[in-house]
Amino acid sequence: MADPKFEIQMLHDRVMVRVQRDSEERRSSAGIVIPATVKMANRLVWGEVCGAGANVRSVKAGDKVLFNPEDQYEVEVQGQLYLVLRERDLHAVATQQTDHGTGLYL
């Protein structure tokens, strides 16, 4: 008989996010690629939501979300690294359907 399987569920207002590594390759407005090793203070990045706690209202799994990558909690599941954030620390969401979008696309 197989071991019982434990499925992960986020708690409270927590959101699990997979960081898009290519978001670390940055390009200046003049089009010059900035290596990831150059630290840019206060620069936000995009990631994809993998799970959200019962109190989370504004994002769902599959959405892309904008957040500050500094000082976030990390967890590794099945060899893949995820970040754990609070919903209030997400600044924007990018989805295929929006109701009051910015008219800007990823």
Next chain:
Amino acid sequence: MADPKFEIQMLHDRVMVRVQRDSEERRSSAGIVIPATVKMANRLVWGEVCGAGANVRSVKAGDKVLFNPEDQYEVEVQGQLYLVLRERDLHAVATQQTDHGTGLYL
């Protein structure tokens, strides 16, 4: 078939602002231009709203807003740089119609 497109939508009380670069060219009251490299503590600047979260009540896309440019979050979309602020950190708005304006114009 084209890739699905993800439209950006601000969350909560967040406001996306495009900074007016010419607002960095400053002029003293005597009319002397102050180069942008001279740091002026606590000097507020103007920018234009590009998007606002569902909780934002007092400004909308197209409004010009007054804020402190220090220590703000940045995001780059399609090679253009934007700032992400909270509504409560906006000090004033400039629009073509106002209901209790100051009588001062940009």
Next chain:
Amino acid sequence: MADPKFEIQMLHDRVMVRVQRDSEERRSSAGIVIPATVKMANRLVWGEVCGAGANVRSVKAGDKVLFNPEDQYEVEVQGQLYLVLRERDLHAVATQQTDHGTGLYL
């Protein structure tokens, strides 16, 4: 055709104040003038209200208000410098009509 004009309107609890420069010339109780370059910690100054946000209840344009000049936000409009304060950081108001005044006059 002329450019559209953007009128400035204060937000939330913010108050725009024009500082009275002569309030920087100080006089000790013995009548000696103290130059503005001598820093006096915790000394409040008077300014005139030019605009107030929709949440401001206790002052209006034209009132003179008492506040701490240290570490305030500044904005320059049409070559004139203004301070931006929160209503709660105003300590007193001086007007031509008062309902529970101190009996002291500016």
Next chain:
Amino acid sequence: MADPKFEIQMLHDRVMVRVQRDSEERRSSAGIVIPATVKMANRLVWGEVCGAGANVRSVKAGDKVLFNPEDQYEVEVQGQLYLVLRERDLHAVATQQTDHGTGLYL
């Protein structure tokens, strides 16, 4: 025609107090006078209320109030120095009529 006169009115929970200079002459319990230049940490002093904001409930003009003289805001009106305090920073009041007094007199 005379200039219009602006009467000062305190705002919110602010209280304007005239410090009693003789309260700076201190006397130890043995009766020895302690010069005002000897700093006594956490020693409270008495002053007289000259005005109070609309939210102030527990003191009125003419009352004597007990407060910490350190780090308070100052304002000079007609050559006389006053302190500006918040009602919550007053510890005791001394009046000619009290309803639950201590039985101690100034």
Next chain:
Amino acid sequence: MADPKFEIQMLHDRVMVRVQRDSEERRSSAGIVIPATVKMANRLVWGEVCGAGANVRSVKAGDKVLFNPEDQYEVEVQGQLYLVLRERDLHAVATQQTDHGTGLYL
């Protein structure tokens, strides 16, 4: 005619306490007297309530109260030193009648 007399009344949640000087003579559990000059961090002391503000519910004049003597405000009235505390900073009271006492006596 005599000067009017000003009776002191505590404000808000403030409590005026006379410190029992003998509470500064300490005795270790083995019965050895510890001089008052040996600082014992976090050691609470007893004092007697002389007055209490209108919001104070749990103690009254004449009660003995337990508090931390460090960093408290002091006031001298008629040559006697008192401390001024907030009700919430009192940890215990000792009275002749109690309704849920500890069974321990001073």
Next chain:
Amino acid sequence: MADPKFEIQMLHDRVMVRVQRDSEERRSSAGIVIPATVKMANRLVWGEVCGAGANVRSVKAGDKVLFNPEDQYEVEVQGQLYLVLRERDLHAVATQQTDHGTGLYL
């Protein structure tokens, strides 16, 4: 006639606790005794409740309670040392009857 006796009663959310000195003798999981002089950061200890203020809901005299011994207030009564804690700083209770116990015993 005997002196009146003052019984001690805790105030608000305060709990008086007698520390079990043997809880300072620690034993590692391998069974090795660790002397009390070796500081173990963040290690909680057990004590016995001797009195509780009127707002305390979850513990009563005679219960054993788990708390952080660092930086607590102390008081000596009749030559015996007690700690004074707030109810919210208690992490667990051990009693002879529990309704949702852990199944672990002291």
Next chain:
Amino acid sequence: MADPKFEIQMLHDRVMVRVQRDSEERRSSAGIVIPATVKMANRLVWGEVCGAGANVRSVKAGDKVLFNPEDQYEVEVQGQLYLVLRERDLHAVATQQTDHGTGLYL
């Protein structure tokens, strides 16, 4: 007659957790084992719930929970080490039945 037995019950929002020591053996995404002595800032770990206070709503004994192992309180019961956490400091739970799980398994 045997001594009375005291069963431990968690208080308020506290959760007692047994740390899974093998969660300290870490593996990088490339599959390389990272020794426990290499400190990884902000890396969360899993533990098993052994008891929860009456206010805890989202986890129960037997659940596996995700938390930050830094600066937590410890208690030793019967020679076994446990951590004491607050429910709000748990980021995720892993159980055999979930209602809005992430689709990721431990």
